[in-house]
Amino acid sequence: MITIKDVAKQAGVSTATVSRYMNQRDMLSERTQRAVRQAIEQLGYQPDPTARALQSKKSSMIGLVVPVVDYAFFSRLTDAVEQACSRFGYKLLLCQSAYDAAKELEMVALLKANKVDGILLCSRLGDASLYTRNEFPIISIDREIPGIPSITADNYSGGVLAAEALYRAGCRRPLILTTEVPEYMAMYQRQRGFLDACAKLGMAAKVCVLHDAGFGEAETSQIKTQLVSNPPIDGVFALGDMIAAGYVHMALQDAALNHLRLPLVGFDGLDIARLFAFSTVAQPIRQMGARAVELLIRRINGESVPETLMLPVEYIERRSTRARRPEQRGLDT
Amino acid sequence: MITIKDVAKQAGVSTATVSRYMNQRDMLSERTQRAVRQAIEQLGYQPDPTARALQSKKSSMIGLVVPVVDYAFFSRLTDAVEQACSRFGYKLLLCQSAYDAAKELEMVALLKANKVDGILLCSRLGDASLYTRNEFPIISIDREIPGIPSITADNYSGGVLAAEALYRAGCRRPLILTTEVPEYMAMYQRQRGFLDACAKLGMAAKVCVLHDAGFGEAETSQIKTQLVSNPPIDGVFALGDMIAAGYVHMALQDAALNHLRLPLVGFDGLDIARLFAFSTVAQPIRQMGARAVELLIRRINGESVPETLMLPVEYIERRSTRARRPEQRGLDT
Numbered sequence: 001m002i003t004i005k006d007v008a009k010q011a012g013v014s015t016a017t018v019s020r021y022m023n024q025r026d027m028l029s030e031r032t033q034r035a036v037r038q039a040i041e042q043l044g045y046q047p048d049p050t051a052r053a054l055q056s057k058k059s060s061m062i063g064l065v066v067p068v069v070d071y072a073f074f075s076r077l078t079d080a081v082e083q084a085c086s087r088f089g090y091k092l093l094l095c096q097s098a099y100d101a102a103k104e105l106e107m108v109a110l111l112k113a114n115k116v117d118g119i120l121l122c123s124r125l126g127d128a129s130l131y132t133r134n135e136f137p138i139i140s141i142d143r144e145i146p147g148i149p150s151i152t153a154d155n156y157s158g159g160v161l162a163a164e165a166l167y168r169a170g171c172r173r174p175l176i177l178t179t180e181v182p183e184y185m186a187m188y189q190r191q192r193g194f195l196d197a198c199a200k201l202g203m204a205a206k207v208c209v210l211h212d213a214g215f216g217e218a219e220t221s222q223i224k225t226q227l228v229s230n231p232p233i234d235g236v237f238a239l240g241d242m243i244a245a246g247y248v249h250m251a252l253q254d255a256a257l258n259h260l261r262l263p264l265v266g267f268d269g270l271d272i273a274r275l276f277a278f279s280t281v282a283q284p285i286r287q288m289g290a291r292a293v294e295l296l297i298r299r300i301n302g303e304s305v306p307e308t309l310m311l312p313v314e315y316i317e318r319r320s321t322r323a324r325r326p327e328q329r330g331l332d333t
Numbered sequence: 334m335i336t337i338k339d340v341a342k343q344a345g346v347s348t349a350t351v352s353r354y355m356n357q358r359d360m361l362s363e364r365t366q367r368a369v370r371q372a373i374e375q376l377g378y379q380p381d382p383t384a385r386a387l388q389s390k391k392s393s394m395i396g397l398v399v400p401v402v403d404y405a406f407f408s409r410l411t412d413a414v415e416q417a418c419s420r421f422g423y424k425l426l427l428c429q430s431a432y433d434a435a436k437e438l439e440m441v442a443l444l445k446a447n448k449v450d451g452i453l454l455c456s457r458l459g460d461a462s463l464y465t466r467n468e469f470p471i472i473s474i475d476r477e478i479p480g481i482p483s484i485t486a487d488n489y490s491g492g493v494l495a496a497e498a499l500y501r502a503g504c505r506r507p508l509i510l511t512t513e514v515p516e517y518m519a520m521y522q523r524q525r526g527f528l529d530a531c532a533k534l535g536m537a538a539k540v541c542v543l544h545d546a547g548f549g550e551a552e553t554s555q556i557k558t559q560l561v562s563n564p565p566i567d568g569v570f571a572l573g574d575m576i577a578a579g580y581v582h583m584a585l586q587d588a589a590l591n592h593l594r595l596p597l598v599g600f601d602g603l604d605i606a607r608l609f610a611f612s613t614v615a616q617p618i619r620q621m622g623a624r625a626v627e628l629l630i631r632r633i634n635g636e637s638v639p640e641t642l643m644l645p646v647e648y649i650e651r652r653s654t655r656a657r658r659p660e661q662r663g664l665d666t
Contacts, residue, residue, distance in 0.1 A: 069412050078403070082429050091443070093424055094411070094415055094427040096412065096415050096416065248608075272605070
C-alpha cells in the first residue's frame with residue numbers, strides 16, 4: 001500500500017507538503033504541485049478521502065441545493081459553483097428541491113448527514129428561520145435570510161432600471177408580467193423597484209400574474225385581455241427572461257397579437273434574451289456562484305463573513321426598447 | 334447518542350430492516366419505510382454515512398462528469414440524473430470537464446478517490462479506451478465506448494428523419510450546420526444518417542463547419558457565403574438546437590438575410606426549439622439520464638447490464654418545415 005510518505009519521498013518534498021497538496025493545493029507553487037502530482041501518478045497513490053474525512057472531521061465536500069438545475073439561471077449558477085469548488089479543492093454534492101419545502105429540508109438534512117463542510121442554499125422555504133437554529137455553515141444565494149449570510153443581486157435597483165428604460169422607449173402604461181411569488185423572492189424586489197420608479201416617473205403600471213410561466217392557452221388569453229384593455233398598455237416588463245421569452249414566442253405565434261408590438265424589458269440576462277434580442281436587466285449569476293463558494297469556505301474555516309453581500313445588476317439595451325418611428329414600432333426581434 | 338437500535342425499537346422493526354432502509358430502501362414496503370422514517374424523525378437520529386461508508390465499503394455516492402452543466406442538453410440530463418439518484422437513495426457528485434481531456438481524467442480520478450460507487454460519464458476524451466482498464470462501474474452517456482456499457486440516443490436515425498422532413502418541405506440542396514466534431518461524437522452520427530438519407534433521396538447536401546456555435550461575425554459571414562452560393566441551398570439542418578437557434582437569431586437580425594427564408598430542422602428537442610418554433614429531432618434526454626442511473630446501480634450491485642442501450646428519437650414538426658405557398662415561404666418562426 002502506497003502511503004503519503006512514499007509520495008513525499010518520490011517528489012522530494014515533506015509529507016506536510018503532500019498533505020497540503022491534498023487539502024490546500026493553491027498554497028503551493030506550480031512547480032511543487034507538479035512534482036507532487038507526478039509522484040502520485042508514478043506511484044499510483046490513492047488517497048482515501050473517506051478515511052481522511054473521519055480523521056480531519058472535514059470532507060472537503062460542499063452541498064448545493066437548487067430548486068431545479070434545468071433552468072438557465074440555476075444551471076449557470078451551478079456551473080460557476082462547480083468551477084469555484086474545483087478551484088478550491090472541494091467536491092460538489094448537487095441536490096434539487098423541486099420547489100418543494102419538505103424536499104428542501106430533506107436535502108439539507110441529507111447533506112449534513114453526509115458530512116458536507118457547508119451548504120449553499122437557494123431556499124424556497126416559507127419560514128427559512130429554521131436554518132438559523134444551529135451554527136452549521138450555510139450561505140443563502142438569491143435570497144436574504146435573517147441570521148444567515150446571503151449573496152444576492154440588487155433586484156430592487158434592477159426594477160428601477162427596467163422602468164427607466166421603458167420610460168425612455170416612450171412607455172407610460174407598462175404591464176408587469178410575473179408569476180405568483182412570495183414576498184421573500186427576488187422577483188418581488190424587482191417588482192417593488194419597478195413600481196416605485198413608475199410612481200416617480202408618472203407611469204401607470206398594471207400587473208398580470210400568470211398562472212404558469214410555460215405560456216399555455218390560459219396565459220395567452222390572460223395577456224390578450226390586458227393588451228386590449230382600455231386604456232391600452234404600451235410596454236412590457238417581464239420579471240424574468242423566461243417569462244419574456246414566452247411572451248415573445250406567443251406574440252410571434254399569434255397573428256392577432258402581431259400588431260401589438262410593444263417595448264419589452266426582461267430580467268436575468270440569460271442567453272435567451274440575446275437570442276430573442278430583447279433588452280434585459282442582467283444579474284451577475286456567475287459572480288454570485290463564485291463569491292458564494294468563497295464566502296462559504298471562509299465560514300467553514302471559522303472566519304466571519306458579511307451578513308449580506310449585494311452585487312450590482314446591469315441594464316443591457318437591445319432592439320426591444322430602441323426608439324423607432326411609430327409605424328416601425330414593434331417587437332422586431 | 335441515538336443509535337440504529339433505538340430507531341428499530343421505536344419503529345417496531347429489526348435493526349436489519351433499519352439498515353436496509355438506509356441502504357436499499359426500495360426493498361421495503363411503503364408501510365415499513367414510513368414507520369422507519371417516522372422513527373428517525375421522532376428520535377432525531379443522525380446516521381453517519383462517513384463511518385458507514387468505511388464499514389460497508391459503499392458511499393452511496395454517484396459521480397457525474399459532464400463537459401459543462403450550463404448547456405441545455407446537460408442541465409436537463411443532470412436534472413434527470415439527480416432525480417433518479419435521489420429516488421434510489423444515492424447522492425450525486427457533480428463534476429465538469431470543460432471539454433478538456435486532462436480535466437476529465439482528473440475528475441474521474443477525483444471521483445474514484447472520493448469513493449463514489451460508480452460514475453456516469455459524458456466523455457470527450459479522444460482515446461476513451463483508458464477507462465476500460467479496470468472493473469470500476471462506469472456508464473457512458475451519449476457516446477459508445479467499446480468495453481464500457483453505454484446509453485445513447487439513436488442519432489443516426491435522427492439524421493435520417495431530419496433529411497426526410499426537409500425533403501417533404503421541398504428541400505433538395507440542404508446545408509448542414511455543424512461545429513468541428515470528432516467521429517466518436519453523437520453529432521457525427523447525425524450527420525452520417527443525414528448524408529446517407531440524402532443520397533437515397535437524391536438530395537445534394539453541403540456542409541458548413543462553424544468555427545464557433547456562438548455565431549459571431551465570422552460565423553454569420555460563413556453562412557452568408559453558403560446562402561448565396563450557386564446553386565443556392567434551399568434548406569438547413571442544424572446538428573444541434575443551439576446551432577439552429579443561433580442561425581434563426583442571425584436570420585432575424587440581419588436584414589440582408591431576411592429574404593433567405595428556408596426550411597429548418599434542428600436536433601436535441603430543447604426548449605429553445607419550441608420557443609423559436611422550429612422543427613427538431615428530439616432526444617429522450619431525461620430518459621437517458623434516468624436509465625443511466627438505473628444501469629449504473631445494477632453495475633454497482635454486480636449485475637450484468639447490456640453493452641449498449643440505444644433509445645429512439647422523435648421528430649417534432651413545427652412551422653419551420655410546414656409547407657407554405659412560395660410567397661409565404663420563410664422562416665416565420
